[in-house]
Amino acid sequence: MELEFRAWYEGKMYQNVGIKPFSILLYDWEALGNKLAMPKLIEEVGRDLDIKTMQYTNRKDKNDKKIFKDDFIQNPWKSCSGKEIGRTWVVKFGEHSFDDQYGGISSAWGFYAKEINKIYPERRPLNTLPSDDGIIQIGNIHEDKHLIKEII
Numbered sequence: 001m002e003l004e005f006r007a008w009y010e011g012k013m014y015q016n017v018g019i020k021p022f023s024i025l026l027y028d029w030e031a032l033g034n035k036l037a038m039p040k041l042i043e044e045v046g047r048d049l050d051i052k053t054m055q056y057t058n059r060k061d062k063n064d065k066k067i068f069k070d071d072f073i074q075n076p077w078k079s080c081s082g083k084e085i086g087r088t089w090v091v092k093f094g095e096h097s098f099d100d101q102y103g104g105i106s107s108a109w110g111f112y113a114k115e116i117n118k119i120y121p122e123r124r125p126l127n128t129l130p131s132d133d134g135i136i137q138i139g140n141i142h143e144d145k146h147l148i149k150e151i152i
Contacts, residue, residue: 004056006068008142017053024051052142057091057111057126061137067126069093070141073113075134089113089129090141096123 007017007024018025054068061067069091076086093111099122100106108125115121129135139147 002056002058004066006054006056008052008054009050013140013143019053024053054140055093059111059126059135061135063136065137067091067135067137068140069111071137072116072139072141072144072147073129074136074138075129076136077134088116088138089124090116091126096125098123098125098128 005017005019007014007026009024009026014026016027018027052070054070057067057069059067061073067073071091072088073091074086074088090113091111092114095107095109096112096114097105097107098112111126112123113126113129114123138144
């Protein structure tokens with residue numbers, strides 16, 4: 001299992017951030033280019049500031065793009081008539097309830113996908129989404145707020 005975080009801070013997304021007990025380390029990875037060296041530490045941010053961290057789910061979409069908490073994902077598919085009727089989800093982490101395969105309701109803790117275009121959104125453990133090989137990561141709630149309006 002790969003442990004990786006990214007962070008949204010002061011209007012910018014930082015990749016591969018470091019996590020310490022009372023702070024978050026923001027690095028400048030882009031300045032490195034292809035060099036194998038330690039990245040420049042931009043800032044050490046206290047956890048009580050307005051910073052949003054997102055953990056990698058250890059899942060990738062069909063284009064090999066990593067899926068993190070707070071990402072928007074879609075599993076597009078077409079109806080018999082050819083109309084695009086896929087579903088859109090936001091990836092979350094925590095306790096969640098979902099309809100299990102036996103017709104009951106189960107509870108779990110971990111990454112889950114919450115459908116975002118319904119009055120009563122479905123929640124599913126991330127690894128149980130249908131057509132996993134067709135899932136596409138289309139953005140995240142921090143950088144792509146305009147997608148929320150487009151999707152709903």
